[in-house]
Amino acid sequence: DTEVTQTPKHLVMGMTNKKSLKCEQHMGHRAMYWYKQKAKKPPELMFVYSYEKLSINESVPSRFSPECPNSSLLNLHLHALQPEDSALYLCASSQGGGRRGEAFFGQGTRLTVV
Amino acid sequence: KQEVTQIPAALSVPEGENLVLNCSFTDSAIYNLQWFRQDPGKGLTSLLLIQSSQREQTSGRLNASLDKSSGRSTLYIAASQPGDSATYLCAVNRNNAGNMLTFGGGTRLMVKP
Numbered sequence: 148d149t150e151v152t153q154t155p156k157h158l159v160m161g162m163t164n165k166k167s168l169k170c171e172q173h174m175g176h177r178a179m180y181w182y183k184q185k186a187k188k189p190p191e192l193m194f195v196y197s198y199e200k201l202s203i204n205e206s207v208p209s210r211f212s213p214e215c216p217n218s219s220l221l222n223l224h225l226h227a228l229q230p231e232d233s234a235l236y237l238c239a240s241s242q243g244g245g246r247r248g249e250a251f252f253g254q255g256t257r258l259t260v261v
Numbered sequence: 262k263q264e265v266t267q268i269p270a271a272l273s274v275p276e277g278e279n280l281v282l283n284c285s286f287t288d289s290a291i292y293n294l295q296w297f298r299q300d301p302g303k304g305l306t307s308l309l310l311i312q313s314s315q316r317e318q319t320s321g322r323l324n325a326s327l328d329k330s331s332g333r334s335t336l337y338i339a340a341s342q343p344g345d346s347a348t349y350l351c352a353v354n355r356n357n358a359g360n361m362l363t364f365g366g367g368t369r370l371m372v373k374p
Binding site: 153188191235237249253257 | 292293295302303305306307310350352354360361362364366367
């Protein structure tokens with residue numbers, strides 16, 4: 148099973164709302180990632196979790212708050228977002244780097260901020 | 262800073278043609294390179310992963326090559342089908358401990374019946 152599951156598939160939120168995106172994988176992968184993809188652009192890395200600890204934050208604004216409750220789950224908490232934050236948010240996982248470095252992506256959450 | 266470029270940005274071919282998608286990167290210090298497929302509004306599907314020490318990987322009608330020293334990779338699709346229509350993305354991994362991918366802008370492929 149090479150599946151990464153993201154919920155919800157679509158989300159519309161106001162600028163004062165608080166919401167969360169969820170990601171789950173059961174491949175035993177120890178690294179999980181959040182990417183952001185704007186329309187007609189390639190994905191850009193936001194956060195990297197390795198062994199449930201945040202290892203990389205690509206200078207993401209604090210209105211995005213990641214959380215890794217356990218090795219299978221990854222959340223992205225959203226608060227006070229702006230309309231320009233509207234994008235496809237992709238979660239990915241991998242066993243690690245080197246020969247184990249193949250990344251598997253979920254179907255994404257389409258976020259619209261109004 | 263690593264930059265990844267894909268040429269062409271868009272490609273339209275008749276069914277049955279063999280085609281080549283190109284990917285170039287500016288920093289040859291990569292750990293691996295991965296090719297993905299993305300359908301409109303969907304996530305990414307992994308097609309092939311090439312380690313930095315490898316020259317080639319094959320999966321079915323797909324063949325990917327890597328010339329790390331010159332900063333180039335190609336994805337060869339044999340006998341294209343309408344179902345191959347999608348955006349193809351290459352991504353280089355700049356971290357050996359994890360998977361920090363830098364993506365190219367993609368090639369939008371349309372295969373006409």
